[in-house]
Amino acid sequence: MAVDQTPENLRRFAEATGTTILTSQADLDPKDRAMVEMHDWCQQQGFIVVLHSGNILTSQPESRVVQNCKVVMINKGLKVGQVIAAMPSLINLLLANVDVPENQAGGDATFSVQQQRLRMLIKDALTARASDIHIEVREDVTRILFRKNGEMHLHAEWLPRLGREIASVAFNKETDSAQSHFNPLVPQDASMPLHVSGADVRLRLASMPAHGGFDVVMRILTIGNQGAPKLEDLGYTPDQVAIISKAVQLPYGAIVVSGPTGSGKTTTLASCLQMIDPRRKIFTIEDPVEKIVPNATQVAVNTDKEDRDFAAMSRASLRMDPDVIVLGEMRDLDTAKVMTSASITGHLVLSTIHTNNAVTIVTRLVDMGISASLLGDSNILVCLISQRLAPLLCQKCSIPIQKSPQHMNEMARWKEVLDLEVHNVKARVHNSNCAFCEGTGIVGRSVVAEVIWVDEAGRHFIQRGNVLGWELYLQEHGWLSLREHGVELVKAGKVDPFDAETIVGPLNHSLQHNVFDYKNQLFQNLPASTQAAIPAEVTTH
Ligand SMILES: [Zn+2]
Structure with a gap:
């Protein structure tokens, strides 16, 4: 903040x-x-x-x-x-x-002053490249905050009355389902299409009562119908892009992207869809439609109506002769079942799920009720992706790590991973006078990801439910984990080591994977051969 x-x-x-x-x-x-x-x-x-x-x-x-x-x-x-x-x-x-008197508000006379103000606010957010607008209405003040690059920044303070008026105008006049009346005392949500400064913008609105007032959050979902960025521009490594490109060309199977809320999964899905052969028919089932994909039929679900909910619409899409089906999110057994049956019946399925890393996508699906032996079927899981977003350092104001005492204090801990390339590592400067990043030290975000190609050995690990053994196996075969991708970005001077640690955990490998010796309160550095012995029951080809 x-x-x-x-x-x-x-x-x-x-x-x-x-x-x-x-x-x-x-x-x-x-x-x-x-x-x-x-x-x-x-x-x-x-x-x-x-x-x-x-x-x-x-x-x-x-x-x-x-x-x-x-x-x-x-x-x-x-x-x-x-x-x-x-x-x-x-x-x-x-x-x-x-x-401002109505006739002097400028622009289209069909909009009220408050509608104009709402547009001005959204225009400001777009200019600032914010992802969310937070409106906090309290008894004495309305605070407007923008989330930029994952962090909150105060944008303006308004009188409480103005905050209430803007919120009701947004819900009552601008949303798709404008029939509902805005009530600050109950949580509400809606989708809002707007035309702001020459571009079509779609926002998702949510409100929540709070002590002394209420909050409204507007998430900016789409800006115009510009194409999705390429995977490499999002931050995927060339090797990871190669694996994903291979997966999207397959006739059938499932590609699953995981990560927490706000980790950019939807953008990654949109980028994947752009790589699909235009001669294939794509159906997307979403809640709500977030990014416009020109070559797809996009269907929005209605969670209030049973015959139009996620699972029902997904099953219905299977009857529409699709080649590729995108399930916005797998959150229950019903949608997970659509994923497995669609893959088995010869469709390519892309979906997202909430897990912390790629191997645990399997654990999550098993917890939902899909059997491990079914998930190990070679027609189902083909590519598992997990991603986060890491803040990218402003190259104009970041400083060499050696000049930051705060960072040098941690060097003993980071030495193991950063030692050889420490001269490239940069530290973030907060509250500088830098005009380039407006003093935040950050100029955007990069994907930090791990991508698994599910091979024969992987399917054995899945069927046995041995995700830990699978991860060790992958690491022995030169796989780039989330943590290692994070370390790469730090070594390249693109991400501050502290920022990387908030996203991928300790940079030091031995803190994560070796054995903790309770007697001596130490992490033992096991030789690689001992680690390899852990998944002993595994048959590899
Ligand atoms: Zn800067």
């Missing part, structure tokens, strides 16, 4: 001009409201507010835009007052709370 500290530029300006920095509405003359005539122009800049008195409040007083502002005001015949430094949060509050 970003802390609202006084930025250096404001301190500098206030000192030079002998003025104070305005931090809250209480610092303003209550009669001196934001000027409606300048509102649209100020909204576009995002960091300036012109008041009735002609005073210019800005969080970037040294910007050339402030001079432009004066010119615009003079051209409009307005009196130009003083330039005053103000905290970004105050500027956002003032920009959001201007009472």
Whole structure:
């Protein structure tokens, strides 16, 4: 969570001009409201507010835009007052709370002021490349937070009334199922298609009552109908891409992508679909439709109606002469059964599931009620993928790890894995003045993944339910695990070692796989040959 500290530029300006920095509405003359005539122009800049008195409040007083502002005001015949430094949060509050008359709101007259504001908020989120918009409505304030690269950042503070109005407009006027009335006292969810700044955007809305108010979260699902990124652009290694490409060309079998919520599974599925031969018929069953796939028939399920739920729609799709079926998510035995029966009857199935790594996809399916011997059938599982998203370091402001005492303290622990390439490893700098990453130290995310091609030996491990032995077997055969992929990104200076550890666990291999000696409170480093002896019952070919 970003802390609202006084930025250096404001301190500098206030000192030079002998003025104070305005931090809250209480610092303003209550009669001196934001000027409606300048509102649209100020909204576009995002960091300036012109008041009735002609005073210019800005969080970037040294910007050339402030001079432009004066010119615009003079051209409009307005009196130009003083330039005053103000905290970004105050500027956002003032920009959001201007009472714009309906006919001056600009844009399409068929939209109300609040609908326009909702669009402005979503436009801001798209510009900031946020994945989610959080609206926290409380008794005294509405806080707007954006999730960017997996982390929360405060975007604006509004009056509580505005938060409530935007939430009801979103639910009552903009959603697919606008028949339901927004009630902040019960959890609600809906899907919202919008046309914002020339692009079609789809958002998923969810609300939840909270102490003193309620929360609304809007997840941005699709932006336009641009194609899904390529697997290599998401962060998959060339070897992993080669395995997945081979799997999607198969006539039948199942490809399962696992990972926690928000780990990018849906994007990976969309990228896989783009690799499928266009002469094959693709059906997707989703809840709701997230990414638009041009070469597929996409079906949204309705969980409220039994005949339109996930399993029913999946079974129905089998009668529609498909070659490829995408099951948005396997969450129960019914959908898992569709996966097995569709693969056995000669279809390629792609699906997602919630597990922490690739081998435990099997464990999860067995827990759901699919038998291990069926899962070991060579017509079913062909490729198992597990993925996370790791924050990518800003290459403009990250520093060599040797310059970060905090990182060097951990070197004893990381030495085993990072030693030889330590000169490449970079550390993240928080709250820098870097314009490139807006001081976050992060410029996007990369997939960290493990990909298993299910071979004959793998099927033996599956049938015996020996996932631990399977993982050791894979490691002995040069397989890249999630942890090792994470270590590769750290060694390449793309991911901070601390960030990598929050995603893949300790970088140090011996902490994960060797034997813990309780008597001496030590991790014993077993020789590789002893480890190999663990899955003794395994027959390999
Ligand atoms: Zn940076």
